[in-house]
């Protein structure tokens with residue numbers, strides 16, 4: 001307790017929530033950002049070290065005897081990163097030589113000195129920096145540079161969701177092309193976002209089997225529902241070359257629900273291609289990388305359950321036919337930049353998204369990048385918070401796990417705070433927000 005008080009005093013920690021109209025930052029003691037750097041992030045880093053120790057023999061068997069020394073060095077560096085976070089150290093430039101190193105360093109250099117440490121920086125920047133730093137540590141090793149240190153957890157979360165995946169597959173084999181069915185699948189996809197691993201510091205969450213019943217029950221928790229506009233944007237102007245882009249979030253059950261929605265979009269002729277945007281580096285534990293996408297399809301295609309097997313083969317065929325496509329690797333998704341800076345920072349990516357008929361943005365972290373890590377007034381218009389990011393029709397499917405939101409009806413947020421002051425952190429509430437281009 002005394003140590004915490006010393007830390008707070010030394011680092012100018014303010015004992016309040018994040019003020020309205022300010023950047024989210026761990027500087028505010030009553031914020032989730034503060035909790036993240038005091039508790040969640042240190043736990044995540046410690047768990048990487050633990051799993052390296054647990055998997056040491058397997059890693060040596062796969063990557064060779066030099067891995068032993070690499071594991072020791074990586075563990076020491078991760079432990080140092082953990083203490084740096086706990087001590088509010090400055091975020092230093094990257095010394096590695098990756099495709100995104102120059103972009104990251106340019107970003108860090110332009111941060112004012114007083115906003116370049118873990119607690120003083122905008123939370124989004126500091127949290128992304130931590131994941132980029134973990135990557136840099138692994139990349140610095142001779143043997144584990146290409147090892148996905150979150151892979152095991154991602155696989156496990158898929159394996160724990162088999163019952164619900166079977167139930168959803170069974171329920172969706174004979175779907176019809178109409179607004180109601182589309183909305184149901186969109187909501188299934190939204191609530192699939194509750195199962196991310198970073199919110200639980202890596203602890204597994206098993207989704208319940210009766211997925212569609214839960215979707216119906218959760219309707220009361222859907223604070224903004226623009227699924228009707230999303231449907232209209234897809235259904236109208238349906239042409240042979242139309243594309244839907246999805247900025248993916250988590251693998252495991254959520255990716256499965258992405259695939260089910262995408263399958264429907266293709267099957268019902270709502271677009272001729274669904275393009276999946278994945279992360280270039282291991283990210284927020286459970287985010288989808290290209291190998292996770294292919295692993296998931298393979299996992300389904302080889303499954304002993306016939307329904308899953310058939311689905312997996314069908315989706316592999318879609319991929320071979322170009323109806324499903326993994327987007328070219330783009331480091332923008334793992335950069336510190338918000339989406340409103342994309343047009344300037346990565347114009348080619350912006351142009352590609354602009355060609356899509358619909359852009360679907362998944363999850364909490366992508367939402368933070370979409371409206372910025374900023375404590376907007378909760379009733380602020382969604383369009384305003386996009387700050388000009390309007391490449392095409394866009395829809396965001398987000399379960400609320402952080403202290404930022406916009407577009408709520410007047411009084412709603414106050415009502416929810418009166419019921420539960422933690423309501424913004426539970427993932428029990430969600431939004432489907434939409435903006436036309």
Ligand SMILES: O=P(O)(O)OC[C@H]1O[C@](O)(CO)[C@@H](O)[C@@H]1O
Pocket residue numbers: 036127193196197198199200249250284362363364365366368401402
């Ligand atoms: O997988 P999602 O929905 O992006 O959520 C990831 C996590 O990122 C955060 O935004 C920050 O850690 C949390 O609120 C949440 O735990």
